[in-house]
Amino acid sequence: SGDTDESGDTDESEDTDESGDDGSRRRLDGPTPDSVTTYHGRIQHAFPIKETGLQYVVLEACYASGADAASYETSIDGVIAFKNPYGMLPAMYFGFLPFQGARAVGFLLFTLWLALLLRKHRREDNVIGIHVAMFGVVLVATAESWTWFAAYLELNATGAPLCCPFPPVVVAAMTLQAVRQTASRALLLVVALGLGLVRPALALKEAGLVIALSLGYLAASIAVTAEKIKRNERLKGAQTDGGGPGGSSSSSAADVWIESPQLLFDLIFLVWIYTALVNVTDLLRAQKQTYKLAMFSQLNGVIVAFVALATLLTVVVAMASFGSFEWPWRLFWLQIVSLDILNFAVLAALVIIWRPTDRSRLLVQHDQLAVMDDDDDDFDETGIEMGDGGHHHHPKGGHAALSQDDTLDEDDDDFVHKAD
Numbered sequence: 001s002g003d004t005d006e007s008g009d010t011d012e013s014e015d016t017d018e019s020g021d022d023g024s025r026r027r028l029d030g031p032t033p034d035s036v037t038t039y040h041g042r043i044q045h046a047f048p049i050k051e052t053g054l055q056y057v058v059l060e061a062c063y064a065s066g067a068d069a070a071s072y073e074t075s076i077d078g079v080i081a082f083k084n085p086y087g088m089l090p091a092m093y094f095g096f097l098p099f100q101g102a103r104a105v106g107f108l109l110f111t112l113w114l115a116l117l118l119r120k121h122r123r124e125d126n127v128i129g130i131h132v133a134m135f136g137v138v139l140v141a142t143a144e145s146w147t148w149f150a151a152y153l154e155l156n157a158t159g160a161p162l163c164c165p166f167p168p169v170v171v172a173a174m175t176l177q178a179v180r181q182t183a184s185r186a187l188l189l190v191v192a193l194g195l196g197l198v199r200p201a202l203a204l205k206e207a208g209l210v211i212a213l214s215l216g217y218l219a220a221s222i223a224v225t226a227e228k229i230k231r232n233e234r235l236k237g238a239q240t241d242g243g244g245p246g247g248s249s250s251s252s253a254a255d256v257w258i259e260s261p262q263l264l265f266d267l268i269f270l271v272w273i274y275t276a277l278v279n280v281t282d283l284l285r286a287q288k289q290t291y292k293l294a295m296f297s298q299l300n301g302v303i304v305a306f307v308a309l310a311t312l313l314t315v316v317v318a319m320a321s322f323g324s325f326e327w328p329w330r331l332f333w334l335q336i337v338s339l340d341i342l343n344f345a346v347l348a349a350l351v352i353i354w355r356p357t358d359r360s361r362l363l364v365q366h367d368q369l370a371v372m373d374d375d376d377d378d379f380d381e382t383g384i385e386m387g388d389g390g391h392h393h394h395p396k397g398g399h400a401a402l403s404q405d406d407t408l409d410e411d412d413d414d415f416v417h418k419a420d
Contacts, residue, residue: 054329059076061074081159087156088156088159089152089156092332093152093332093333095330095333095334096148096152096333096336097149097152101149103344104142104146104148107138107142108146110142111135111142114135115135118131120356121356121357121360124361126357126358128196128356128360130191130195131356131360133187134187137180138347138351140183141184141347144173144176147169150169150173151169151170151172154169166228174225174228175222181221181343182218183214184347185214185269186210186213186214187350189210189213189269189272189276190210191350191354192273192277192280192299193276197292197295197354198280198292213265213268213272216261217262217265217266217269220261220265221262223261224258224262227258273303274303277296277299277303281296281297284296295353295354299349299350299353302345302349302350303346306342306345310339310342
């Protein structure tokens with residue numbers, strides 16, 4: 001079976017070649033117990049498609065009237081090709097081509113914007129480690145998007161099937177996808193833990209757990225990709241040998257077992273990110289750090305929206321797979337790329353909220369003065385003393401003097417230097 005969009009041609013070429021025991025070709029009215037009947041035929045035909053929709057090709061072996069079909073052994077070898085006006089890519093998957101192109105261009109422009117922003121603020125020493133990490137993740141995502149775009153361009157130009165086996169460019173795209181998914185999750189986790197904004201470094205135990213979780217997720221993702229490649233190789237071999245692909249129920253059960261470690265790591269990432277965000281926002285709220293609190297609150301809103309939309313999408317796809325409604329074949333690709341759209345939105349939102357600014361270094365090295373009540377002329381609620389001598393006392397008793405090098409601009413008088 002195949003599909004075309006608008007109009008296209010179907011080429012069929014089928015070929016068999018066998019000979020009798022004496023080396024000659026002969027055609028008889030029917031088989032006899034002591035002879036081998038050989039039929040040799042070649043079909044080459046182009047059929048113009050006049051109506052948009054799913055197109056089907058059926059090959060049937062026809063036998064002489066009254067003949068016993070069980071006594072025949074039929075082998076067919078050949079190629080069936082569908083060509084659409086835009087190329088060789090099946091119409092059901094055509095949406096991937098413009099989507100991946102738009103995604104690649106979007107990531108490229110986003111990367112250039114972030115690179116210019118980093119270059120501008122690097123001169124002012126306002127680029128911190130988390131900014132470099134964000135740029136690295138964006139670079140990986142850009143490389144992945146362009147590799148997928150190149151893969152679909154190649155499939156559309158050559159007519160090579162998407163699988164069995166996977167083309168090398170598709171394998172490269174799948175590998176980069178696993179790396180991008182791991183890096184983006186790790187980045188989101190360390191940001192939620194407050195690295196670079198609330199605290200300068202993670203505890204050794206925390207850093208070890210983040211690395212272990214990331215490596216586990218990456219290994220699980222690569223294992224899933226490798227298993228898909230091996231399974232498609234076995235599927236091709238079974239079809240070449242004349243066998244079937246096997247039961248779909250066993251294949252689905254195998255998919256669940258193979259993907260379960262990846263799903264488990266995903267769940268751990270999600271729970272840890274949410275817990276970290278709750279703890280950091282509670283801390284900043286207690287310390288009256290309204291500027292930083294606003295940044296984490298925005299990130300929390302992005303995460304909540306992502307989880308809600310991803311859950312809704314999963315329910316819709318599951319309902320379609322169980323037959324609750326029929327997904328339009330023209331929009332088949334949309335249910336697959338929807339998560340890519342959400343992932344891009346989350347990464348873009350994170351980068352925009354945490355982008356380098358004129359206050360980046362200030363946010364790392366200083367704490368915002370807590371908002372004071374009208375009755376508290378000398379102390380605020382968190383215990384930061386507002387003395388007249390140019391010194392501020394840390395709530396835990398630490399001393400943070402503002403030296404001449406630490407003097408803040410007139411617009412930055414809401415921050416005090418952090419105590420060592």
